[in-house]
């Protein structure tokens with residue numbers, strides 16, 4: 253049985269959960285991370301010294317980093333449709349996986365037009381009164397947007 257350690261509200265844990273569904277892979281999940289059992293405990297740090305979720309345990313094999321985990325699961329559990337074996341197909345998938353992890357802005361490293369509509373939508377999402385899940389990547393993106401002069405005037409000006 254595959255064990256997944258991490259709260260289901262985490263964007264990074266969700267990558268793993270969704271991948272398991274696509275692969276028809278059964279798993280057991282435990283809630284870890286802020287709001288649940290702390291990732292700073294010695295028990296969790298023994299799994300991932302970075303104190304971050306998700307972590308998986310597949311038999312004796314422990315693995316962390318969400319994108320590495322989904323690649324591993326697709327490679328091990330028949331996910332050739334999701335993660336092609338041929339170099340070209342695989343590189344194209346990897347390109348987008350890595351882009352998600354490293355692109356500071358929507359279209360890459362630089363602020364672009366694409367960040368204006370997306371940023372306004374994120375602002376509306378933050379301003380809509382419901383209990384927001386803690387999504388660190390979205391929060392960090394929003395902080396980057398806050399450095400833009402137009403942001404203060406036309407985005408986060410108190411009007412969600």
Ligand SMILES: N[C@@H](CCC(=O)N[C@@H](CS)C(=O)NCC(=O)O)C(=O)O
Pocket residue numbers: 262263264265284285286290291303304305306316317318319387388
């Ligand atoms: N690069 C890591 C980032 C993992 C990450 O930032 N996880 C957050 C939740 S989304 C976390 O564990 N935060 C600390 C906590 O919840 O205790 C990955 O992709 O797995």
